[in-house]
Amino acid sequence: DADVTQTPRNRITKTGKRIMLECSQTKGHDRMYWYRQDPGLGLRLIYYSFDVKDINKGEISDGYSVSRQAQAKFSLSLESAIPNQTALYFCATGDPASQETQYFGPGTRLLVL
Amino acid sequence: DQQVKQNSPSLSVQEGRISILNCDYTNSMFDYFLWYKKYPAEGPTFLISISSIKDKNEDGRFTVFLNKSAKHLSLHIVPSQPGDSAVYFCAAIGGAGSYQLTFGKGTKLSVIP
Numbered sequence: 258d259a260d261v262t263q264t265p266r267n268r269i270t271k272t273g274k275r276i277m278l279e280c281s282q283t284k285g286h287d288r289m290y291w292y293r294q295d296p297g298l299g300l301r302l303i304y305y306s307f308d309v310k311d312i313n314k315g316e317i318s319d320g321y322s323v324s325r326q327a328q329a330k331f332s333l334s335l336e337s338a339i340p341n342q343t344a345l346y347f348c349a350t351g352d353p354a355s356q357e358t359q360y361f362g363p364g365t366r367l368l369v370l
Numbered sequence: 371d372q373q374v375k376q377n378s379p380s381l382s383v384q385e386g387r388i389s390i391l392n393c394d395y396t397n398s399m400f401d402y403f404l405w406y407k408k409y410p411a412e413g414p415t416f417l418i419s420i421s422s423i424k425d426k427n428e429d430g431r432f433t434v435f436l437n438k439s440a441k442h443l444s445l446h447i448v449p450s451q452p453g454d455s456a457v458y459f460c461a462a463i464g465g466a467g468s469y470q471l472t473f474g475k476g477t478k479l480s481v482i483p
Contacts, residue, residue: 297379299459299473300473301473302471305469307469349413351469358404359471363411364411364412
């Protein structure tokens with residue numbers, strides 16, 4: 258079984274809709290992250306969480322919100338989706354014991370029409 | 371302002387030859403560097419890392435070199451294999467209290483049989 262899972266793997270939605278992307282991990286890491294990848298732009302950090310009560314904005318948090326429901330679960334919400342949020346979204350966990358090596362989920366491909 | 375730069379979007383190498391992927395950084399606070407490999411439809415996977423106190427780290431066919439004075443690191447793959455064809459991301463972390471990885475835009479490596 259995969260250590261970091263993301264659901265759904267693919268999603269098509271319409272402008273203005275609210276959607277949630279979910280992430281679960283079995284690695285036991287406290288730290289979790291959400292990134293988006295756009296063609297030619299690499300990975301950019303949206304939000305991160307160091308434990309259940311800790312939520313921090315990343316580089317591009319506008320238009321997004323997150324919820325850390327448990328150590329193993331970290332969800333990303335688009336309150337009102339817009340076309341430029343079309344991207345590949347990755348969840349990751351971080352291991353501070355190994356200099357922040359991060360372990361990524363398989364990604365969610367989101368298309369906003 | 372891009373703090374981690376991978377100036378070559380793509381690289382083609384013959385099977386059995388050496389692949390050299392380059393990465394430059396501008397933030398002198400970075401003290402730990404990582405390389406990730408990404409196949410299509412999968413999340414990035416950790417490949418190799420190097421601390422700023424070292425100038426070389428080797429793991430099998432993969433070697434990362436760090437030149438701090440030039441703020442430059444490179445990943446060498448010897449010998450290159452078709453299965454190495456993927457996108458490679460350089461990432462950096464550093465500074466007191468910094469837990470965020472900063473990624474480059476990636477280099478797509480194609481190893482030609």
